[in-house]
Structure formats: C-alpha cells, structure tokens
Amino acid sequence: xxxxxxxxxxxxxxxxxxxxxxxxxxxxxxxxxxxxxxxxxxxxxxxxxxxxxxxxxxxxxxxxxxxxxxxxxxxxxxxxxxxxxxxxxxxxxxxxxxxxxxxxxxxxxxxxxxxxxxxxxxxxxxxxxxxxxxxxxxxxxxxxxxxxxxxxxxxxxxxxxxxxxxxxxxxxxxxxxxxxxxxxxxxxxxxxxxxxxxxxxxxxxxxxxxxxxxxxxxxxxxxxxxxxxxxxxxxxxxxxxxxxxxxxxxxxxxxxxxxxxxxxxxxxxxxxxxxxxxxxxxxxxxxxxxxxxxxxxxxxxxxxxxxxxxxxxxxxxxxx
Amino acid sequence: xxxxxxxxxxxxxxxxxxxxxxxxxxxxxxxxxxxxxxxxxxxxxxxxxxxxxxxxxxxxxxxxxxxxxxxxxxxxxxxxxxxxxxxxxxxxxxxxxxxxxxxxxxxxxxxxxxxxxxxxxxxxxxxxxxxxxxxxxxxxxxxxxxxxxxxxxxxxxxxxxxxxxxxxxxxxxxxxxxxxxxxxxxxxxxxxxxxxxxxxxxxxxxxxxxxxxxxxxxxxxxxxxxxxxxxxxxxxxxxxxxxxxxxxxxxxxxxxxxxxxxxxxxxxxxxx
Numbered sequence: 001x002x003x004x005x006x007x008x009x010x011x012x013x014x015x016x017x018x019x020x021x022x023x024x025x026x027x028x029x030x031x032x033x034x035x036x037x038x039x040x041x042x043x044x045x046x047x048x049x050x051x052x053x054x055x056x057x058x059x060x061x062x063x064x065x066x067x068x069x070x071x072x073x074x075x076x077x078x079x080x081x082x083x084x085x086x087x088x089x090x091x092x093x094x095x096x097x098x099x100x101x102x103x104x105x106x107x108x109x110x111x112x113x114x115x116x117x118x119x120x121x122x123x124x125x126x127x128x129x130x131x132x133x134x135x136x137x138x139x140x141x142x143x144x145x146x147x148x149x150x151x152x153x154x155x156x157x158x159x160x161x162x163x164x165x166x167x168x169x170x171x172x173x174x175x176x177x178x179x180x181x182x183x184x185x186x187x188x189x190x191x192x193x194x195x196x197x198x199x200x201x202x203x204x205x206x207x208x209x210x211x212x213x214x215x216x217x218x219x220x221x222x223x224x225x226x227x228x229x230x231x232x233x234x235x236x237x238x239x240x241x242x243x244x245x246x247x248x249x250x251x252x253x254x255x256x257x258x259x260x261x262x263x264x265x266x267x268x269x270x271x272x273x274x275x276x277x278x279x280x281x282x283x284x285x286x287x288x289x290x291x292x293x294x295x296x297x298x299x300x301x302x303x304x305x306x307x308x309x310x311x312x313x314x315x316x317x318x319x320x
Numbered sequence: 321x322x323x324x325x326x327x328x329x330x331x332x333x334x335x336x337x338x339x340x341x342x343x344x345x346x347x348x349x350x351x352x353x354x355x356x357x358x359x360x361x362x363x364x365x366x367x368x369x370x371x372x373x374x375x376x377x378x379x380x381x382x383x384x385x386x387x388x389x390x391x392x393x394x395x396x397x398x399x400x401x402x403x404x405x406x407x408x409x410x411x412x413x414x415x416x417x418x419x420x421x422x423x424x425x426x427x428x429x430x431x432x433x434x435x436x437x438x439x440x441x442x443x444x445x446x447x448x449x450x451x452x453x454x455x456x457x458x459x460x461x462x463x464x465x466x467x468x469x470x471x472x473x474x475x476x477x478x479x480x481x482x483x484x485x486x487x488x489x490x491x492x493x494x495x496x497x498x499x500x501x502x503x504x505x506x507x508x509x510x511x512x513x514x515x516x517x518x519x520x521x522x523x524x525x526x527x528x529x530x531x532x533x534x535x536x537x538x539x540x541x542x543x544x545x546x547x548x549x550x551x552x553x554x555x556x557x558x559x560x561x562x563x564x565x566x567x568x569x570x571x572x573x574x575x576x577x578x579x580x581x582x583x584x585x586x587x588x589x590x591x592x
Contacts, residue, residue, distance in 0.1 A: 026492055026493055027410070027492075030402050030405055030406055030409075030410075031402075031406045031410060031413060031419075033399065033402055034399050034400075034402045034403035034406060034419075034423075034463070034467075035406070035415070035419055037399055037459075037460070037463070038403075038419070038422040038423070038460070038463075039422070040441075041438065041441070041456065041457075041459075041460040042422050042425075042426060042460060043418075043422060044441060045437030045438050045440060045441040046437050048437065048440045048441055048444050049433075049436060049437045049440055052440055119336070119339070120336075122328075122329075122332035122336070123332055123333060123336035123337075125329065125332070126328075126329035126330065126332045126333040126336070127333060129326075129329050130329070130333070138333065140572065141337060141340075142340070144565070144568065145340050145341070145344065147517050147564050147565070147568050148344060148560070148561045148564055148565075149517075149520065149521040149538065149557070149560055149561075149564075150521050150523075151521065151523050151538050151541060151542060151545075152344075152347070152541075152557040152560065152561065153343065153344065155347070155541070155545050155549070155553070155557065156343035156344060156346065156347040156557075157343055158545070158549050159346065159347070159350065159549050160343060160346065162549075166346060196339070196340075196343070199336075199339075199340065200340075203336075249428065250428060253428040253429075253430070254428055254429075254430055254431075256430060257429075257430020257431070257432050257433060258430070259430075259431065259432050259524050260523060260524065260542075264545060264546075274430055274431075274432045277432045277433075277436065278432060278524075281436065281528075282527075287440070290436060291436065291440065294432070294433045294436050294437070297430065297432075297433060298433055301430070305425055305428060305429075308424065308428055309420070309421060309424050309425070312420075312424050313420065
C-alpha cells in the first residue's frame with residue numbers, strides 16, 4: 001500500500017508516530033483476522049483428521065480412542081507417539097474395496113474431465129468468436145446455471161435418465177429404440193452428471209484465454225495455406241493451453257471426491273471414494289477409517305492442487 | 321470478426337446452452353404437473369405448490385437455510401474481502417505462501433474432506449453441532465470464493481486514487497472507506513451473493529457439520545430425493561431457482577445502472 005506513497009509523503013509531511021502505529025496495527029489486523037480464521041477452520045481440522053485417522057475405533061461418543069493427548073504434557077505426548085496406530089491404513093490397503101474406489105474415482109474423474117473439455121471447448125470457442133456486443137450476455141448465460149443449486153441440477157437428470165424417464169420416452173416415441181435404455185445407476189449417468197454440473201468451470205477459463213487470443217495469427221496461417229484444422233492445432237489450441245489446464249484442474253480435483261453425483265445418479269453399484277467416505281462415516285460410523293480415507297484422498301490430490309495453486313498465482317501475476 | 325462467427329460456432333453455442341438449460345426447464349415444467357408421476361404430463365396444476373406450504377418440515381428447513389445463508393454470507397464477505405486485500409496489497413509477509421494456499425485450496429477441495437475435517441474440529445473443541453456449527457463451516461468455505469471475486473477487482477483497481485487521498489492526508493482507514501470500498505463494492509456485492517447461493521446450495525458440508533434441529537433445505541431435499549422423484553420436490557426446487565434468478569437479475573440490472581452512472585460521471589468530470 002505504501003511503495004509510492006512512502007517515497008512521496010515524507011517530503012510534504014511526516015506522519016506522526018501515533019498515526020504510523022495506528023496504520024501498522026490496521027495493516028496487521030487486515031492480515032491477521034482472515035489468517036487466523038483459515039488456520040483455525042481450515043488447516044487445524046486437517047491435522048485433527050490426520051490424528052484421528054491414527055486412532056482406533058471405539059464404541060463411544062466421539063467414536064474413537066484419543067491419540068496424542070496434550071493433557072499429560074510433553075512426555076505423555078511422546079509416549080503417545082509409540083502407541084500410534086496405523087491399523088486403519090493397513091486395513092485400507094488390505095481391503096480391495098478402498099483401493100478400487102480410489103482407482104475408479106481417478107479414472108471416472110479423468111474421463112469426465114476429458115469429456116467436459118470436449119463439450120466445453122466448442123462452446124467457449126464460439127463465445128470468444130461471437131460479436132463483442134453479445135459476449136457479456138453469453139457469459140452471463142453460462143454463469144447463470146452455476147447459481148442454481150447443484151443438488152437440483154443433479155436431481156433434474158434423474159427424471160430425464162430413468163427407464164421410464166423423458167429421454168427414453170422421447171427416443172421410443174421417435175422409434176429410435178424399442179427397449180428403454182438403462183442409463184440411470186450406471187457410470188454413464190455419472191459421466192453425464194459430472195459433465196453437466198462442472199461445464200461452467202471448464203468454459204469460463206477456456207473463454208477467458210480464447211478471448212484474449214490474437215486471431216490475426218490464425219488468419220495469417222490460413223492466408224499462407226494452412227488448413228483451418230491445422231491452424232487450430234498449431235495456433236489456437238496451444239495459445240489456449242493455460243485455460244485448458246485451469247479448466248481441467250477445476251473439474252478434475254472436485255470430481256475425484258464427488259459425492260452427490262455418484263450417490264444420486266450412480267446408484268448403489270458404482271464405486272467412488274467420496275461415496276465410500278460418506279458411507280463409512282454416516283452408515284458405519286467408523287470415524288477413524290473415514291479419516292484415513294480422507295487423508296489418502298488428500299495425498300492423492302496434493303499434486304493436482306499444487307498445480308492449481310501455481311496456475312492461480314501465475315494468473316494473478318499476469319493480471320497485475 | 322463477424323465473418324468468423326461461423327455456422328459451426330453458432331451451432332456449438334446453441335447446443336451447449338440447450339444442454340445447460342433443458343434439464344432445468346424440464347424440472348420447472350413438471351413442477352406444474354397435475355399427475356403424481358413426475359415424467360408423465362397430466363395437465364397444468366399448482367397443487368404441489370400449495371401442498372409445499374403445508375409441509376412443516378420443508379418450511380422449517382427453508383427458514384434454517386435462509387438464516388444460515390444470510391449470516392454466513394455476511395461474515396464471509398467481511399473475511400473474504402480482508403483476505404483479498406491481504407493477497408493483493410501485502411506481497412511480502414511471513415507465511416504468505418501458506419496464506420494464499422489456504423485461500424485457494426478450499427475452492428477445489430472435495431466437499432467430503434472439508435466437511436469431515438470441520439466436523440472433527442467441532443467435536444475436538446466440544447462445540448455442540450447445530451445451527452452455529454453449520455454457519456461457521458459455511459463461512460469458512462465461502463469466504464475463499466469471496467476472496468477470489470474481490471481480489472480480481474482489486475487487481476485492476478487504480479491505486480493512484482488511494483495514493484492521492486493519502487498524500488492529501490487521509491488516514492488509511494478513511495481512505496479505504498471513502499475511496500477503495502466504493503470502487504470494489506460491486507465485487508463485494510457479487511461476492512456476498514456468491515457466498516449466499518453457495519451456502520443455500522451446500523449439502524455435503526452441512527450434513528457433516530449439522531446436528532439435530534438444524535436441518536437445512538438441501539439436506540431435506542436430499543433425504544426426500546433418495547426416496548424418489550416427486551412433483552413436490554420439483555416445486556420446491558422451482559421456487560429456489562426463481563429466488564436465485566430474481567436475485568441475479570436484480571443485481572445485474574443494478575450493476576448496469578451503476579456502470580452507466582459511472583460513465584456519465586466520468587464524462588461530466590471530463591467536461592468540467
């Protein structure tokens with residue numbers, strides 16, 4: 001806040017000491033309040049999750065044995081270390097269910113991210129090439145569904161995809177199919193749900209990088225005899241890469257841990273880790289195991305999340 | 321540019337928007353269905369809306385959700401704005417990397433992890449789960465979205481205005497309230513609305529952090545959806561969509577008006 005002001009101000013007037021102290025205090029408060037809030041409500045909870053993932057299941061409330069109790073002082077704390085219990089993690093590696101759930105979640109998230117990119121790219125491209133006057137309206141129309149409830153948008157698909165639902169009614173009345181398609185409660189339904197729900201997250205970063213692009217480059221390539229498709233892969237796509245990366249991460253990371261979509265559209269047969277965690281917690285009431293599931297999920301997602309941070313930081317630098 | 325607005329582009333936009341809007345439109349249409357079967361049209365009726373208002377459980381949940389939304393969005397807006405100022409204005413302080421990490425990570429963090437970790441925190445510190453804990457949880461995850469929205473406005477903000485005010489002797493706090501705040505106000509308002517809708521919308525984090533007596537509307541809808549699709553839920557969803565849509569439209573009109581006013585002011589200033 002001060003770079004220029006600090007060099008310019010002393011020549012005209014020197015701030016009084018109380019004023020400077022007050023300013024320093026305000027500056028610090030601006031940082032400290034959100035900092036402490038996030039530390040307490042975002043970072044410390046993760047440490048607790050990690051801690052509880054190392055404890056044993058107990059039939060009590062809360063249903064786990066205490067681990068690393070600080071009430072005994074530092075020696076008690078160190079003694080507690082020796083009693084740490086990795087059973088929940090061994091359990092996770094031994095039971096194929098969890099391993100399958102992680103792998104399936106990653107694969108489903110990966111495929112859905114690709115599908116979202118394929119669906120979203122033409123939309124973003126079309127928006128970016130639209131006449132400048134209607135672009136804000138198009139942008140608004142992409143954002144608007146995001147304001148309506150996620151749960152409602154997923155719910156809307158149940159009525160469309162069920163065996164006696166609207167899609168099957170339409171296809172059968174057009175005589176395209178004679179038997180209703182089974183889509184609901186399959187992985188296909190999960191793909192549709194994820195593509196639909198996360199589409200705005202893909203379109204917006206793509207649009208913002210495509211809109212900034214200089215199209216005279218493409219025109220020049222085409223003038224020099226490059227076919228349109230070649231020009232697209234050689235110029236447009238590489239230049240939109242920051243948007244592609246940001247969009248894919250914004251879809252992929254939350255999709256891995258998605259709960260609502262696999263639960264409502266995927267039925268009981270489909271296996272995804274967010275659903276496993278939920279069931280472990282709410283149905284089996286096994287807090288330590290669900291914490292261990294969360295810790296591993298977080299570890300799996302650490303690398304993509306760090307990529308996301310970097311992309312954000314870079315975008316912020318460029319925005320300056 | 322217009323020559324490149326080709327048939328392909330128009331088709332992809334039309335298909336894309338059809339994909340985005342058709343499910344919502346169908347949902348709204350079938351909320352006015354006479355028949356109890358959601359997918360078979362049996363004539364126009366508003367009876368599901370009437371029965372909705374006699375459903376005490378749903379009405380209670382709506383009231384809880386509205387209160388959680390307003391309180392958490394308001395606190396999250398204050399915290400998120402402070403976080404945005406910190407991110408854009410203080411480029412060097414100890415723990416800045418950690419801080420920006422804590423602001424950006426919740427944006428993509430799977431909700432099950434955030435929900436579980438917050439619940440375990442509440443249990444660890446001995447807070448009774450209920451209205452208060454849901455509100456705290458919603459403040460935490462929505463403030464990060466507010467921070468991003470406000471930050472994008474602050475980055476493009478003309479700092480010379482602030483510097484001029486301070487050179488003329490305005491203390492920093494006064495400068496903030498008289499110069500900075502009015503300029504970033506549109507972003508703060510849209511940040512509040514985003515926080516409010518996210519809170520209105522959230523199922524997973526609320527399910528983890530809520531307790532008896534604090535059932536939010538998404539939790540209620542979810543438990544009924546699991547039992548099957550009913551026109552009554554369609555009606556409840558339609559009302560929610562309508563409330564949000566009206567809010568967004570009012571905000572965008574107000575925004576446009578302010579923008580026009582600002583342009584007029586600037587023109588007047590240039591003439592004067």
